[in-house]
Each structure stands twice: as C-alpha cells, then as structure tokens.
Amino acid sequence: MALRSLMTRKTLADCRALGLGFTQLRGLKTFSLPDLPYDYGALEPAISGEIMQLHHQKHHQTYITNYNKALEQLQGAMDKGDSPTVVKLQSAIKFNGGGHVNHSIFWKNLTPVHEGGGEPPKGSLGWAIDNHFGSLEALIQKMNTEGASLQGSGWVWLGVDKELKKLLVETTANQDPLVTKGANLVPLLGIDVWEHAYYLQYKNVRPDYLKNIWKVVNWKYASEVFEKECEP
Numbered sequence: 001m002a003l004r005s006l007m008t009r010k011t012l013a014d015c016r017a018l019g020l021g022f023t024q025l026r027g028l029k030t031f032s033l034p035d036l037p038y039d040y041g042a043l044e045p046a047i048s049g050e051i052m053q054l055h056h057q058k059h060h061q062t063y064i065t066n067y068n069k070a071l072e073q074l075q076g077a078m079d080k081g082d083s084p085t086v087v088k089l090q091s092a093i094k095f096n097g098g099g100h101v102n103h104s105i106f107w108k109n110l111t112p113v114h115e116g117g118g119e120p121p122k123g124s125l126g127w128a129i130d131n132h133f134g135s136l137e138a139l140i141q142k143m144n145t146e147g148a149s150l151q152g153s154g155w156v157w158l159g160v161d162k163e164l165k166k167l168l169v170e171t172t173a174n175q176d177p178l179v180t181k182g183a184n185l186v187p188l189l190g191i192d193v194w195e196h197a198y199y200l201q202y203k204n205v206r207p208d209y210l211k212n213i214w215k216v217v218n219w220k221y222a223s224e225v226f227e228k229e230c231e232p
C-alpha cells in the first residue's frame, strides 16, 4: 500500500509538472439539483404543488447533499488507502446516489396535462406494451398492483432489457436504481412510492395516488428512451 501511495504521489507530481490538469485528473465531480421542467403546481390536481416543491427542494436536495458528502469522504479514504472506510461508504453512496438517479428520472417521467401528460404512448413503445402486456390498461393495472403491495418504501418501474429488447415491470426497495436488478435494465418510467411522494395529499391511500399519477405521465419521454435503447 505504501509503495502504491508513493507511486500515486509521484504520478500526480509529474502531472503537475507537465501541466496536465491536476484537478481534472483528481478532481471530484459533485452533483447539484436539476431544475424541474415545469412549475411545482403544474401537475395539479394529480399531484399538489406543495408535494412537488417539498419533494424536489427538500427530499431530492438531501439525497444530493449526502451523496456529495459520501463521495468526498470516499475520495479521502481512497487517497489514504483506508479500505474499511471505502467499504463502509458503499451503502451511503448506493442510497443517496440512487435517490439522485431515481428522482432525476422521475421528474422527466411526469409532465402537465396541457403538455401531453397522460397521453398514451405512440409508435414502437405503444406497440411493444400491447404486445407484451396485452394493453396499456393491463400494464397500468400491473404496475399499480405491484406499487400498492410494495412493502415499505421503494419504486415500481417499467423498464427495458436493452440486450433482449424486452419490456419488464420490476420493483426496487428504498432508493435502489433499476440497474441493481440487472445490468442490462434501463428505466423508462419509475413511480416513486415513498410516502413523501403522496402522503400530504393522499394520506395513507397509496392506491389513489397510483391511480391518479397516470394522468400526468410523460409517455413521450419513455418512448424516446425506448426507441434509443431498442433501435436496430
């Protein structure tokens, strides 16, 4: 480990001497809260503006803050060759990094009704849904059933296996991203079933939240991801 540290220091010193962009080589990339592509109240009455604002400004921001903190600690631990701390940080990175990944997708999965929210998917995704699930209504029913029965906090996903070019419905616990269920899985649509996503408006009736969220689902975004992943 000592030799490795010495070599790393020497390599970094060489980079400095050669003007190779030390901060670029060793710099830590941190993350910031992405803007919503619509106003907080634009999804009403399906999702209240108060929920959207808290969800975005408080919950998503907290995942980002803690993700950045964990990444900084990880870099420090790696620089010191502190393996126990590197390992210890993995759960914080998975949870908070997953929270950032999932919410960044979730905001794009929604759109106001006047901008096409709830309009059924057209083109190849619409055809694939009919082919795989029987109908869009059958897919919605399946996702609502799985989302309602998911114990605790988590997500219900419509995804595509990019190798098999096959749609699937999957759930993940906590803030696990869909990729934790398979390296080839790409999320098309993720529905957040944490209580913070609906409780202020729907209280304990998660099925009502699941019933109404489809009125503001952005199928255009899901279609674009599907076509990109499944193009020949």
Ligand SMILES: [Fe+2]
Residues within 6 Å of the ligand: 055, 059, 103, 192, 194, 196, 197
């Ligand atoms: Fe959330």
